[in-house]
Amino acid sequence: MANFIPVNTPRLSGREREYLLECIDTGWISSEGPFVGRFEEAFSAKVDRSYGIAVSNGTAAIDVAVAALGIGPGDEVILPTFTIISCAMQIVRAGATPVVVDCDPRTWNMRAEDAIAAITERTKAIMLVHIYGLPVDLGPILEVAREKGIAIIEDAAEMHGQTWNGKPCGSFGDISTFSFYANKNLTMGEGGMVVTDDPVLADRCRSFRNLCFLQQKRFVHEELGWNYRLTNVQAAIGMAQLEEMDTHITRKREVGRLYNRLLVNVPGLQLPVPATNYAENIYWVYAMVLDDDVPVDAEQMMKLLAGEGIGTRPFFWPLHEQPVFLNHGLFHGAHLPVAERISRRGFYLPSGLGLSDQDVELSAETLRRVLAGL
Numbered sequence: 001m002a003n004f005i006p007v008n009t010p011r012l013s014g015r016e017r018e019y020l021l022e023c024i025d026t027g028w029i030s031s032e033g034p035f036v037g038r039f040e041e042a043f044s045a046k047v048d049r050s051y052g053i054a055v056s057n058g059t060a061a062i063d064v065a066v067a068a069l070g071i072g073p074g075d076e077v078i079l080p081t082f083t084i085i086s087c088a089m090q091i092v093r094a095g096a097t098p099v100v101v102d103c104d105p106r107t108w109n110m111r112a113e114d115a116i117a118a119i120t121e122r123t124k125a126i127m128l129v130h131i132y133g134l135p136v137d138l139g140p141i142l143e144v145a146r147e148k149g150i151a152i153i154e155d156a157a158e159m160h161g162q163t164w165n166g167k168p169c170g171s172f173g174d175i176s177t178f179s180f181y182a183n184k185n186l187t188m189g190e191g192g193m194v195v196t197d198d199p200v201l202a203d204r205c206r207s208f209r210n211l212c213f214l215q216q217k218r219f220v221h222e223e224l225g226w227n228y229r230l231t232n233v234q235a236a237i238g239m240a241q242l243e244e245m246d247t248h249i250t251r252k253r254e255v256g257r258l259y260n261r262l263l264v265n266v267p268g269l270q271l272p273v274p275a276t277n278y279a280e281n282i283y284w285v286y287a288m289v290l291d292d293d294v295p296v297d298a299e300q301m302m303k304l305l306a307g308e309g310i311g312t313r314p315f316f317w318p319l320h321e322q323p324v325f326l327n328h329g330l331f332h333g334a335h336l337p338v339a340e341r342i343s344r345r346g347f348y349l350p351s352g353l354g355l356s357d358q359d360v361e362l363s364a365e366t367l368r369r370v371l372a373g374l
Contacts, residue, residue, distance in 0.1 A: 069153070069195075076124060085324075295374055311350055
């Protein structure tokens with residue numbers, strides 16, 4: 001379709017080309033190149049962390065974080081059911097048990113009271129996953145975790161530039177993770193980062209991302225790791241993106257506010273919460289949930305919008321309804337009604353940094369028209 005508006009178009013308007021040519025001219029294209037260390041240092045400083053460990057993608061960052069914390073058989077990890085499957089995969093592979101909780105119907109994030117209520121004597125960690133544009137309300141969870149000696153993994157994959165009570169997302173807990181996939185506020189196509197203030201955890205993460213080579217004998221291994229290295233080429237793009245990140249965040253919020261103005265009075269839509277008492281929405285994606293009286297679900301609405309040239313994406317499917325986990329004997333009988341509902345009635349409109357105001361206006365007007373015609 002000639003005039004199709006994709007759900008995401010990245011913005012590459014900084015020094016990406018210059019830095020990529022530097023990689024080519026110097027011949028440093030592998031993970032040994034100098035941009036990797038520069039990016040790790042600059043990004044970790046941006047989120048007020050002491051150490052950054054660059055990896056190949058956001059899923060790899062979670063894998064490395066779970067392994068570095070020594071999570072394994074007999075352990076439980078509390079996390080939201082409303083999140084991408086990456087958050088639970090390494091927990092399951094490590095032989096630990098994911099314990100999922102429901103989400104808030106307004107912010108779509110896990111609720112502190114639910115996470116705290118799920119704690120048992122086997123709880124090894126709580127994974128905080130910030131969703132779509134607003135962070136989890138961290139305070140109560142962090143306090144209880146400190147009291148009980150429970151590790152905190154903060155998945156800030158969608159939160160580049162967001163804050164909780166003025167402090168950067170990614171700066172909380174024992175270890176935090178980021179993704180640099182193409183739809184993120186800072187992207188290099190793929191890529192990820194683990195950040196921490198603990199030098200021991202940092203060393204563990206570096207080892208796990210690089211096959212657990214022993215420093216004294218390179219091809220001798222005492223643990224199983226991964227080849228999760230980031231290349232110098234990717235890190236070069238990341239450096240250019242990091243230099244523009246504040247501009248990217250400003251633009252994301254402009255797009256979100258424009259959508260708000262265009263859709264505020266449209267019946268049948270639950271729009272994103274603009275702000276809470278701890279954060280202003282960053283509108284990583286412009287997400288919404290169809291009211292129950294709208295006679296189509298999200299899947300049907302997305303097909304109607306695609307027919308009109310508007311790209312969309314569905315909400316996450318709950319972890320407790322994932323066939324692969326049910327086949328592993330997990331979550332049988334679980335019923336988490338908020339996540340089940342919004343996964344079926346939620347979707348998001350074009351939200352990329354390359355979106356123009358005209359694209360936003362056309363996307364909003366098309367949605368209004370399709371809804372009115374139902």
